[in-house]
Amino acid sequence: MLDVFVCIGSSCHLRGSYDIIGGFKSLIEQHGLQDKVNLSASFCLGHCTDGVTVKVGEEFVTGLNKENCEEKFNQHILSRVK
Ligand code: FES
Numbered sequence: 338m339l340d341v342f343v344c345i346g347s348s349c350h351l352r353g354s355y356d357i358i359g360g361f362k363s364l365i366e367q368h369g370l371q372d373k374v375n376l377s378a379s380f381c382l383g384h385c386t387d388g389v390t391v392k393v394g395e396e397f398v399t400g401l402n403k404e405n406c407e408e409k410f411n412q413h414i415l416s417r418v419k
Contacts, residue, residue: 346381
């Protein structure tokens with residue numbers, strides 16, 4: 338199981354964490370990864386100035402937004418579980 342934490346700390350929240358959670362949720366369903374990816378919300382991950390931050394396993398991915406959500410998902414999550 339790959340743990341994915343989306344930061345919902347105040348800075349990331351303001352920059353659209355919930356769009357990323359929603360986007361990741363539907364991408365996980367779309368690819369049938371419900372039993373491979375464990376998506377959770379997290380408090381501040383310590384990268385507040387770098388845009389919405391996500392922790393994938395031990396890796397930090399920063400600068401997520403609605404536009405690049407799918408690309409980052411494919412690059413950092415899909416590639417690790419398929
Ligand atoms: S609020 Fe998200 S990294 Fe700090």
